[in-house]
Amino acid sequence: MNRSTDLIALEEDRGAHNYHPLPIVLAEGEGAWVTDTDGNRYLDWLSAYSAVNFGHRHPRLVAAAKAQLDRLTLVSRAFHTDQLGPFSAELADLCGMDAVLPMNTGAEAVETAIKAARKWGYRRKGIPADQARIVVFDGNFHGRTTTIVGFSSDADARDDYGPFTPGFDSVPYGDIAALAAAIGPDTAAVLVEPVQGEAGVISPPSGWLKAVRELCDAHNVLMIADEIQSGLGRTGYTFACEADQVRPDMYLLGKALGGGIVPVSAVVADREVMDVFLPGTHGSTFGGNPVAAAVGREVIAMLATGEWQRRAQELGKHLESALAGLPRGKVTAVRVRGLWAGVDLAEGGPTGREVCERMSRLGVLCKEAHGSTVRLSPPLVIEPDEIDRGVAALKQAIGD
Incomplete structure (x- = not known):
């Protein structure tokens, strides 16, 4: 994956501290996806963290902002x-x-x-x-x-x-x-x-x-x-x-x-x-x-309307079912609340940070928590097949 010059400089500057940043995503996004400045697309599962529960550039929200900007x-x-x-x-x-x-x-x-x-x-x-x-x-x-x-x-x-x-x-x-x-x-x-x-x-x-x-x-x-x-x-x-x-x-x-x-x-x-x-x-x-x-x-x-709350419940069930297939022995716990999940990794395997970096290379963005946990926060506009795609990336990142 190509990286911007700024990101490489930052990585080199902090190399002594073993700093490994995730990709900087600066270009526009839409729905559950974002695109970086090199044209790489990512499924964004950082949305509770990045504040886009309704996805990137939801047309109703963009329209409200544009109308007020006038x-x-x-x-x-x-x-x-x-x-x-x-x-x-x-x-x-x-x-x-x-x-x-x-x-x-x-x-x-x-x-x-x-x-x-x-x-x-x-x-x-x-x-x-x-x-x-x-x-x-x-x-x-x-x-x-x-x-x-x-x-x-x-x-x-x-x-x-x-x-x-x-x-x-x-x-x-x-x-x-x-x-x-x-x-x-x-x-x-x-x-x-x-x-x-x-x-x-x-x-x-x-x-x-x-x-x-x-x-x-x-x-x-x-x-x-x-x-x-x-x-x-x-x-x-x-x-x-x-x-x-x-x-x-x-x-x-x-x-x-x-x-x-x-x-x-x-x-x-x-x-x-x-x-x-x-x-x-x-x-x-x-x-x-x-x-x-x-x-x-x-x-x-x-x-x-209650539509988005119901959607979070329904898609959360799909996410929970998909996460049930994670490799035993590599995962010690899975917690799901609505469309939000924490996955605890077993000792001896990759850290949460390492899994998140691997997932970014597979085109999915997520965040680690306290070293041994991966937090999954898909936007509420995500589709079931995109959930399956993200979980497949997580399985690959954790390893069989």
């Missing part, structure tokens, strides 16, 4: 536009909540939620000043800002970035007893991924999210669901929390909310929480800009 594109945050109000109302309705605070990136949404939870703790719960605490979970991934990596258990994300922001308590994911022990009178919130995507598509035990909700209710603690990866159709539900019939106090959304067209994220909550922010106390320079809001509205309209 009108107002950016505006001072002191003004509303004809897109921001409807976007906020439609997203609030999709979430079954009252208020939306639009942002740009997932990490920005998480940081906003942390601020809201702390302020809610002081203004509503009566936690003493500067004593608010938030419980998080081992194996989490919520972003890469300094505050967020400070409560990460991933050394690659955390090392060499301290000192870190205090006020976080991390407990084992899926352990309700550990969570109960960590909640105290100064706990303002529990921040949880309903499915840990970056960790390798890890789901908690059955009933655990309901138990988290009950603990939060019992102790007057906010439940914040980070659905930036798991939300908006990926797991076969609009939100992964819905599979357990759980309604959090805050949803954090991003990635697919921008449809692969523009960066869009949002914090969604009821006013009892969101109204702790008063004019001038929080903001985002580009949050809720007209182009982002227009694309976000079209994403919401597509999800409102």
